[in-house]
Structures are given as C-alpha cells and as structure tokens.
Amino acid sequence: MTNNHRTDQPIKDLIGIGFGPANLALATAIDELSQGAGKPFRTDVIFFEKQPEFGWHRGMLIDGATLQVSFLKDLVTLRNPTSRFSFTAYLHHKNRLVDFINSKTFYPLRTEFHDYLEWVAGHFAPSVAYGHEVLAVRPVRVGEAVRYLEVEARGADGRLTTHRTRNVVFGTGLAPHLPDGGAPSRRIWHSGELLQRTRSLPRDDAQAFAVVGAGQSAAEVAEYLHQSFPSADVHAVLTRYGYSVADDSPFANRVFDPSAVDEFFTAPEDVKRRLLGYHGNTNYAVVDLDLSQSLFRTAYRETVSGARRLHLHNVSRVSKVEEAQEHVNLTVGYLPDSSERHLRVDALIYATGYRPADPLSLLTELESEIKKDDSGRPVLTRDYRVVTTEGVRCGIYVHGANAEHSHGLSAGLLSNTAVRAGEIAQSVTAHAAL
Numbered sequence: 001m002t003n004n005h006r007t008d009q010p011i012k013d014l015i016g017i018g019f020g021p022a023n024l025a026l027a028t029a030i031d032e033l034s035q036g037a038g039k040p041f042r043t044d045v046i047f048f049e050k051q052p053e054f055g056w057h058r059g060m061l062i063d064g065a066t067l068q069v070s071f072l073k074d075l076v077t078l079r080n081p082t083s084r085f086s087f088t089a090y091l092h093h094k095n096r097l098v099d100f101i102n103s104k105t106f107y108p109l110r111t112e113f114h115d116y117l118e119w120v121a122g123h124f125a126p127s128v129a130y131g132h133e134v135l136a137v138r139p140v141r142v143g144e145a146v147r148y149l150e151v152e153a154r155g156a157d158g159r160l161t162t163h164r165t166r167n168v169v170f171g172t173g174l175a176p177h178l179p180d181g182g183a184p185s186r187r188i189w190h191s192g193e194l195l196q197r198t199r200s201l202p203r204d205d206a207q208a209f210a211v212v213g214a215g216q217s218a219a220e221v222a223e224y225l226h227q228s229f230p231s232a233d234v235h236a237v238l239t240r241y242g243y244s245v246a247d248d249s250p251f252a253n254r255v256f257d258p259s260a261v262d263e264f265f266t267a268p269e270d271v272k273r274r275l276l277g278y279h280g281n282t283n284y285a286v287v288d289l290d291l292s293q294s295l296f297r298t299a300y301r302e303t304v305s306g307a308r309r310l311h312l313h314n315v316s317r318v319s320k321v322e323e324a325q326e327h328v329n330l331t332v333g334y335l336p337d338s339s340e341r342h343l344r345v346d347a348l349i350y351a352t353g354y355r356p357a358d359p360l361s362l363l364t365e366l367e368s369e370i371k372k373d374d375s376g377r378p379v380l381t382r383d384y385r386v387v388t389t390e391g392v393r394c395g396i397y398v399h400g401a402n403a404e405h406s407h408g409l410s411a412g413l414l415s416n417t418a419v420r421a422g423e424i425a426q427s428v429t430a431h432a433a434l
C-alpha cells in the first residue's frame with residue numbers, strides 16, 4: 001500500500017536498518033561529520049536493530065578466536081585516525097593499551113573486539129531501537145514524487161510502529177545459510193548458534209557431533225567441540241580434500257584497500273567476475289593457517305595414540321539426514337567412489353556460511369522504481385546509493401555484502417567499513433544540501 005503524505009509526523013534525516021558493525025561505523029561517521037559541521041545531525045537519526053542488545057555474531061565468540069583483520073581496520077581509523085571511537089581509544093579507556101602493545105599482535109581476540117564494538121555502540125544508545133525488526137520500507141508520495149520513506153518496525157512486544165525518513169541505509173548484513181532441505185531443529189543447528197546451543201550440554205558425556213563445511217567457521221566449530229567435549233567424537237565433513245588456507249599475504253590483501261573499491265567499481269563486468277574468482281580465497285571457504293595446522297596436528301596425534309576423536313571425512317558430502325528423538329542419522333557419501341558411511345550423532349552443525357540479507361525483500365512497494373542489473377540486483381552508485389527512477393527523491397543506501405558485486409570483496413567485511421561508512425555519510429549530507 002502506498003502512503004500519502006501526512007504533515008503531522010516528524011521526519012528523520014536517516015533511518016539505519018540493522019546495527020551491526022556497518023551501521024555502527026555509519027553512526028560514528030555521521031557523528032563526526034556533524035561535529036565538524038557544527039550541527040547535531042545525530043538527533044535526526046535512528047537505527048533499528050532486531051536483536052535485543054548489540055551483538056556481533058555472539059554465537060561464535062569462541063574463547064581464543066581472533067579477529068581476521070588488523071585492529072587498525074576498526075570502525076573508524078582508516079577514515080579518521082584521530083577518532084575517539086578507535087580500537088586504540090577503547091584500549092586506552094580500558095587501561096589495556098600498554099599490555100595490548102606488549103602482546104605484539106594485530107589480531108585481537110574476537111571477544112575483545114566485540115567488547116570494543118559494544119563500547120562504541122554504547123555511545124549511540126539513544127539513537128538505537130533494539131528489539132525492533134524492520135518489516136517494510138514503503139514510499140510516501142507527495143504528488144507524483146516519492147518524497148519520504150515510511151519504515152515499519154515490529155517491536156519485541158509485537159507492536160508495529162511506522163517512522164518517516166528522507167534516507168534509509170540497509171546494514172542488514174548476513175543471514176545464516178543451510179543447504180537445500182536443511183532446516184534448524186533441536187539437534188540440527190547453524191554454526192552461528194554454536195555457543196547458545198552447546199551451553200547446556202553436559203561436557204563429559206560421550207557425544208558425537210558432525211560439522212559440515214570447509215571454511216573458517218567449520219574449522220573453528222570442529223576445534224571448539226573437540227576441545228570442549230573431551231569424550232566426544234567430532235566428524236568434520238567437507239567436499240574439499242582438506243581445509244584450504246586463507247590467502248592473507250600482503251599483495252593479496254590489497255584487494256581490500258579503499259582504493260581497490262574505486263578500481264573494482266569502474267571495471268568491466270568480466271574483470272569484476274575474474275577478480276572475485278581470483279581472490280575469493282582471501283575470505284570464502286578458507287581457514288587460517290594456524291587453525292588448519294592445529295587441527296591437522298590433533299588428528300595426527302590421535303592417529304599415533306589410536307584414540308581417535310577427530311574424524312575428517314574429506315571429499316565427502318552428507319547425502320541423507322534423518323533426525324530421531326535422541327540422535328541424528330547421517331549418510332555421508334565419499335565422492336571419488338560413491339561409497340557411503342553411516343554416522344549417528346547427537347547434533348549436526350551446518351557451518352555452511354551466510355548469504356546477504358536481500359534489501360529488496362523489504363522494498364517490494366518500491367521495486368518498480370529501483371533499477372536492477374541482469375541478475376536482478378539493485379544497481380548502486382559509487383556512494384552505495386540505490387539507483388531509482390527520477391520520481392524517488394529520497395535516498396536508499398545499501399552496504400555490506402549486498403554491494404559485493406559492484407564494490408568488490410571488501411563490501412561485506414570489516415576491512416573497509418570505516419571508509420565506506422564515511423562515504424555514505426558524506427553522500428547523505430551532500431544530497432541533503434541539494
């Protein structure tokens with residue numbers, strides 16, 4: 001239903017959908033831009049976040065797991081190295097700066113980085129509605145033109161509210177992905193729920209787990225289960241020959257540079273496709289070298305001792321899953337000769353990755369006004385603004401993994417978050433001045 005304009009509702013400058021690292025970085029950029037311009041832009045901004053509180057992949061905050069990018073790629077430093085929201089400022093605030101330096105690492109613990117993100121998020125608490133899921137973004141027309149957007153959100157109590165804005169920024173991130181036919185249940189989980197699901201399991205009971213997947217999360221889950229459940233068998237099932245190692249070498253890392261976004265954005269489609277293919281192994285279905293080596297050593301040690309608990313089913317695929325009351329039966333097919341193994345496990349964990357949450361699913365009433373590419377994805381300008389018909393006079397921005405096809409591999413990652421957020425904030429401000 002298209003809404004007509006009513007003048008009695010206050011109109012926000014910007015509504016952010018989701019409050020993960022991407023929109024959190026945007027909050028810092030807007031704040032710093034406003035301070036620079038001397039006007040309190042922040043009061044006109046609100047972010048809706050469906051989680052009840054700030055959380056960055058909480059289910060995978062495994063003890064000892066580290067960030068995969070340098071702490072200097074925090075929410076702000078690459079945009080504004082003097083920002084009060086930097087990871088260094090956080091360490092200083094927590095009185096840990098000196099010890100962090102002494103620890104000689106670029107890669108803080110994920111739990112520590114989460115604490116940093118929460119600390120920054122705390123500064124913006126008045127501008128965030130937690131426990132609010134955005135259900136739809138609708139056009140508000142004044143005459144023929146779409147002047148505003150109406151954002152409908154559902155609170156934790158089920159109550160629906162609507163809010164008007166001149167701009168929306170989608171920072172809706174990633175949604176867990178299960179293979180076709182896979183559905184979460186009591187004994188079948190996505191890796192993103194790992195800690196919540198295992199919290200109440202008895203540690204010393206003999207259990208068996210199967211972990212499907214070949215990426216960083218799959219390897220982390222396998223190691224976590226193996227270490228946390230000392231009597232458990234852990235079956236890692238992957239279609240590859242073994243875990244492949246992430247390329248984080250200096251030259252390859254340049255694909256995440258801010259300048260790489262400019263080059264990628266203007267490159268022809270076939271070059272874009274090739275670059276995504278060449279450098280997919282910086283991020284997708286790959287594992288940090290240390291972790292891969294640690295798992296290999298564990299498996300080898302167990303082969304020597306004969307007490308095997310970590311079982312690697314390589315070049316294999318789960319072909320059948322049957323869930324019973326007390327266990328899950330799996331058929332695992334070995335791809336080279338089609339032979340089958342049957343496993344009985346207490347839980348099956350799919351570490352099969354994520355897919356970008358599709359912004360178009362919330363924009364159905366605006367869909368005919370949004371320009372799409374041959375694959376049906378929204379076309380974005382360099383500043384992450386969705387290209388629309390001329391009649392749409394408000395801004396729709398998309399950052400995160402949804403921009404990977406047009407802006408390159410860094411779109412969904414932390415690497416370029418600071419700069420990207422700054423570009424979106426600048427664009428919103430520039431359009432407001434028109």
Ligand SMILES: Cc1cc2nc3c(=O)[nH]c(=O)nc-3n(C[C@H](O)[C@H](O)[C@H](O)COP(=O)(O)OP(=O)(O)OC[C@H]3O[C@@H](n4cnc5c(N)ncnc54)[C@H](O)[C@@H]3O)c2cc1C
Nearest residue numbers: 018020021022050060067068133134172173174400413414
């Ligand atoms: C375990 C794990 C570790 C990772 N580690 C790294 C790393 O070390 N380095 C790196 O660069 N990347 C890493 N990543 C990639 C990850 O995508 C980024 O770290 C980061 O989370 C991207 O931020 P985001 O804000 O775009 O998305 P998200 O973090 O996914 O945040 C999106 C937010 O939007 C909310 N939301 C979604 N839909 C709605 C809605 N309709 N209404 C309201 N709220 C909504 C969600 O609840 C969520 O809080 C990791 C990913 C995982 C799963």
